[in-house]
Amino acid sequence: MKKIFSVLLLNLFVATNFCQSIKITKIEPSNWWAGMKTHKIQLMVYGENLNQYNASFNTPKITIQKIYALSNYDYSFIDISISQDIIPGDYKLKFSKGRDDIQIEFPILKRENPAERYKGFNSNDIVYLIMPDRFADGDTTNNKIDGMINDFKQGDPLARHGGDLEGIINHLNYFNDLGVTALWFTPVLENNHSISYHGYAATDLYKIDPRIGTNETYKELVNKTHQNGLKIIYDHVSNHISTNHPWIKNMPTSDWLNGTKENHMNAWHDKMVRWDIYKTQLTNDHLIKGWFVDDMADLNQENQFVKNYLIENTIWWIEYSGIDGIREDTYPYITSVFSSEWAKEILNEYPTFNIVGEVWTGETAFLAPYQKGSKLNKGLDTNLPVVTDFALQNAYSNFLRGKSDLYPIYNVLAHDFLYQNPNNLLVFADNHDIPRAMFEANGDVAKVKLVFTHLLTSRGIPQILYGTEIGMVGNTEHGYLRANFRGGFPGDKSNAFEENGRTDYENDLFSFFKKLIEIRKQYKSLSEGMLSHLAPINNVYIYTKKCKNETMLIMLNGSNSKKEVDGNILESVCGKNLKLFNVMNKSYLKIIDGKLTLEPMSANIFLVE
Ligand SMILES: [Ca+2]
Numbered sequence: 034m035k036k037i038f039s040v041l042l043l044n045l046f047v048a049t050n051f052c053q054s055i056k057i058t059k060i061e062p063s064n065w066w067a068g069m070k071t072h073k074i075q076l077m078v079y080g081e082n083l084n085q086y087n088a089s090f091n092t093p094k095i096t097i098q099k100i101y102a103l104s105n106y107d108y109s110f111i112d113i114s115i116s117q118d119i120i121p122g123d124y125k126l127k128f129s130k131g132r133d134d135i136q137i138e139f140p141i142l143k144r145e146n147p148a149e150r151y152k153g154f155n156s157n158d159i160v161y162l163i164m165p166d167r168f169a170d171g172d173t174t175n176n177k178i179d180g181m182i183n184d185f186k187q188g189d190p191l192a193r194h195g196g197d198l199e200g201i202i203n204h205l206n207y208f209n210d211l212g213v214t215a216l217w218f219t220p221v222l223e224n225n226h227s228i229s230y231h232g233y234a235a236t237d238l239y240k241i242d243p244r245i246g247t248n249e250t251y252k253e254l255v256n257k258t259h260q261n262g263l264k265i266i267y268d269h270v271s272n273h274i275s276t277n278h279p280w281i282k283n284m285p286t287s288d289w290l291n292g293t294k295e296n297h298m299n300a301w302h303d304k305m306v307r308w309d310i311y312k313t314q315l316t317n318d319h320l321i322k323g324w325f326v327d328d329m330a331d332l333n334q335e336n337q338f339v340k341n342y343l344i345e346n347t348i349w350w351i352e353y354s355g356i357d358g359i360r361e362d363t364y365p366y367i368t369s370v371f372s373s374e375w376a377k378e379i380l381n382e383y384p385t386f387n388i389v390g391e392v393w394t395g396e397t398a399f400l401a402p403y404q405k406g407s408k409l410n411k412g413l414d415t416n417l418p419v420v421t422d423f424a425l426q427n428a429y430s431n432f433l434r435g436k437s438d439l440y441p442i443y444n445v446l447a448h449d450f451l452y453q454n455p456n457n458l459l460v461f462a463d464n465h466d467i468p469r470a471m472f473e474a475n476g477d478v479a480k481v482k483l484v485f486t487h488l489l490t491s492r493g494i495p496q497i498l499y500g501t502e503i504g505m506v507g508n509t510e511h512g513y514l515r516a517n518f519r520g521g522f523p524g525d526k527s528n529a530f531e532e533n534g535r536t537d538y539e540n541d542l543f544s545f546f547k548k549l550i551e552i553r554k555q556y557k558s559l560s561e562g563m564l565s566h567l568a569p570i571n572n573v574y575i576y577t578k579k580c581k582n583e584t585m586l587i588m589l590n591g592s593n594s595k596k597e598v599d600g601n602i603l604e605s606v607c608g609k610n611l612k613l614f615n616v617m618n619k620s621y622l623k624i625i626d627g628k629l630t631l632e633p634m635s636a637n638i639f640l641v642e
């Protein structure tokens with residue numbers, strides 16, 4: 034009798050559990066588009082009692098392929114297939130369980146002018162890097178948002194300063210005036226996390242942070258920048274999320290993360306490990322599975338649901354907003370199988386798109402195999418077109434600091450045989466994570482100008498950090514090198530976005546950058562041509578860029594004294610009967626008695642006529 038009673042109780046429990054009302058709180062993505070190559074997608078369903086349910090669409094053009102029941106009934110996944118000939122419309126997804134029927138809207142949208150979007154970026158672009166919180170506050174009403182961690186405090190280097198998308202929209206003319214062609218913003222997704230003004234600790238992967246703007250403002254910004262001839266590069270993070278993300282308190286699966294908030298490995302940051310033939314599993318695991326910092330949870334992209342979520346989320350943002358490229362954060366820390374498939378899927382859907390992976394290592398031999406098609410990579414191809422050239426940045430930094438002459442810069446470029454495509458490198462002297470060029474140069478303006486002349490005339494896709502064009506200095510600390518752009522915030526004493534609001538020092542640098550960018554655009558050999566260089570002698574570095582009928586000669590004197598150059602050497606690289614037109618100051622250079630003189634710490638660009 035006792036046994037029968039127990040069985041009855043068990044049956045009753047199972048029945049009760051089965052019949053517990055299903056509740057749906059959210060599905061991600063919340064919509065898709067008609068006519069996408071990516072037409073088989075996986076929906077992530079959030080709710081309660083998501084077990085033993087059925088699901089169907091109110092159209093035969095969307096079919097349910099598979100429903101996944103997890104041990105955590107608060108989540109489920111559904112594979113769906115959207116017919117290629119579906120007509121855009123407001124479709125519904127019906128969930129049925131017992132007596133419950135719930136309908137969720139699932140709109141299939143019409144794609145917006147695919148031919149005019151997703152333009153990619155290449156060496157003809159000049160990328161301008163912006164940290165939105167520190168650039169311009171265009172809407173002071175969004176600086177504090179009810180229900181979110183409030184860390185708005187102007188003047189505190191680690192707090193939010195109120196910059197936003199509206200502030201960027203308000204300054205589109207500034208970018209046109211400077212001449213840059215692509216804007217890369219540090220991440221703009223919701224970061225309900227303290228000290229997260231930088232945006233790298235997301236708490237919602239489908240929502241722009243309300244302090245920065247809304248999804249609609251982001252889309253509007255992309256449209257307006259496109260109308261102004263600018264492209265947008267989206268900063269994407271597959272590696273980690275904030276420990277405040279709702280997933281952390283209620284994990285969809287036990288292996289959603291690498292470890293747990295309480296118990297995880299730390300990252301050892303050995304980014305060469307992927308190519309190291311002597312690597313141990315432990316070193317590899319600490320790179321891939323270690324947490325970058327303790328409050329950024331490391332996602333396990335080997336989990337198929339995580340993988341699908343991240344790939345679809347990326348494609349959703351590209352399609353929703355119309356962006357042109359992605360800068361992928363902490364690239365080597367992501368599982369290689371995932372990152373290869375992620376890039377392949379994106380570029381399959383958007384062949385004109387481009388992706389740059391942040392690989393922060395200063396040695397070419399470790400950077401090169403990360404590039405798509407690299408023969409050095411004996412394993413799975415990365416499908417990653419562009420890599421960050423931290424090797425060149427290191428050489429710039431050492432020169433700016435006075436630790437070396439120009440030779441190491443030449444030496445970095447001499448390693449270019451290792452790259453599959455040396456022009457597909459993002460090149461930079463500073464960025465949001467490292468001290469600004471002017472700080473490294475200890476205020477030596479001529480030295481900074483020399484480095485940026487090389488940056489914009491050698492090879493690769495040049496990137497300039499906001500404020501570097503007006504000589505912002507900062508220091509080694511993040512909060513200070515990421516200082517506000519003056520004129521972007523209420524109460525600023527003057528407006529550095531305008532000529533009459535800038536000091537003479539700032540205008541000198543701004544004019545220099547503007548002219549350098551103009552010249553790069555005017556003389557295509559600088560962005561597209563073949564590089565040919567002489568090994569530096571006595572800290573004088575001479576090189577040419579050639580394409581079709583155009584030859585440019587660049588001469589850098591990295592020393593603090595005048596230097597003579599033998600005209601015969603120039604003839605050997607540029608040909609006889611030289612006529613050198615200085616495109617910066619629009620004058621002809623005189624070669625006297627077979628010699629010419631370079632001013633101390635100078636950089637000159639000539640058109641060889
Ligand atoms: Ca604001």
Ligand SMILES: [Ca+2]
Nearest residue numbers: 321322331366
């Ligand atoms: Ca990782």
